[in-house]
Amino acid sequence: MNILLWGACGRMGKNVAELVSEPHQIVCGVDLFPAPMPFPVYANAGEIKESPEVIIDFSSAQNLSERLNYCSDHKLPIVLAATGYTAQDETLIKNAAQKIAIFKTGNLSLGINLLQLLVKKTAEILGDGFDAEIIERHHNQKKDAPSGTAIMLAESINEGFGNNKKNIYGRHGLVGARGKNEIGIHAVRGGTIVGEHEVCFAGEDEIITISHSARSRKVFAAGALKAAAWLIKQPAGLYNMDDLFSEFI
Numbered sequence: 001m002n003i004l005l006w007g008a009c010g011r012m013g014k015n016v017a018e019l020v021s022e023p024h025q026i027v028c029g030v031d032l033f034p035a036p037m038p039f040p041v042y043a044n045a046g047e048i049k050e051s052p053e054v055i056i057d058f059s060s061a062q063n064l065s066e067r068l069n070y071c072s073d074h075k076l077p078i079v080l081a082a083t084g085y086t087a088q089d090e091t092l093i094k095n096a097a098q099k100i101a102i103f104k105t106g107n108l109s110l111g112i113n114l115l116q117l118l119v120k121k122t123a124e125i126l127g128d129g130f131d132a133e134i135i136e137r138h139h140n141q142k143k144d145a146p147s148g149t150a151i152m153l154a155e156s157i158n159e160g161f162g163n164n165k166k167n168i169y170g171r172h173g174l175v176g177a178r179g180k181n182e183i184g185i186h187a188v189r190g191g192t193i194v195g196e197h198e199v200c201f202a203g204e205d206e207i208i209t210i211s212h213s214a215r216s217r218k219v220f221a222a223g224a225l226k227a228a229a230w231l232i233k234q235p236a237g238l239y240n241m242d243d244l245f246s247e248f249i
Contacts, residue, residue, distance in 0.1 A: 001232060004052035004076075005029040006067060007059030008041050012081065015221035016056060024225070027052050031059070045070040052076065054228045061085045068096040077101035077231045081108055081224050083148075097238035103231045105240045107149050108223030112197065113241035115212045116156045119199045122208065123160025130203040132157050132165075133184040137196040145187035149197055154183050157199070 001024045007013045008029025017037060020026055026039045027050040034041040042048055045066055055078040057067055064085070071078045077100060080093070093102060107113065123132060134157075136150040146169060158165045168182045178184075198211040214220075230244050 002027045002053045004055045006057040009035040012058040080104040101234045108220045111212045120156040120160040130201040133200045135198045137188040
């Protein structure tokens with residue numbers, strides 16, 4: 001692949017650049033604040049001289065229309081790895097997907113997305129004889145709780161249970177016996193933990209635990225490269241990790 005890396009000089013852009021190896025290469029990048037990189041970096045799309053085959057976007061939700069317009073004009077697939085899109089942005093993405101291939105997901109870790117599939121299937125098999133609890137751990141600078149990934153996992157578990165559960169965010173005080181319609185979600189914050197998610201299915205005399213631990217942000221960069229290699233072969237449309245995994249299930 002000849003890759004155009006949007007948000008090339010940011011933390012995630014640098015992680016992607018470190019992971020790319022032959023036969024793939026980053027031919028150029030775009031960043032609002034260009035910095036020295038092993039490839040040309042431009043401040044905007046109008047300066048691009050190279051001919052990329054796919055775009056990996058680790059910038060931000062801002063100026064989304066610039067990226068989508070560039071992709072549409074050049075018939076290029078794009079992996080959208082940013083988050084925080086507005087309802088208007090989502091409409092732009094859906095409209096652009098009628099012309100180009102777009103890959104969009106809230107978490108690019110292959111492991112987390114596999115975990116999502118596993119917990120849904122586990123809930124389907126175990127049924128209401130088991131209680132599901134989620135524990136997520138992140139660094140002490142994370143501002144939101146619980147994590148978006150924990151909520152994503154809870155949604156998958158609930159689907160497996162038949163969509164008859166509700167999320168309970170932590171417990172404190174005399175809360176009484178645990179309700180059968182609960183999915184407990186608990187947030188831990190400390191140190192420099194990149195991200196850990198553990199799902200516990202507790203039944204009569206047995207416990208099943210499924211977990212994922214991200215040891216560095218490179219797991220998200222690796223997922224983006226995997227998605228780009230898959231997306232480049234697809235026709236126009238809006239895709240996510242479920243579509244990528246469908247080839248292996």
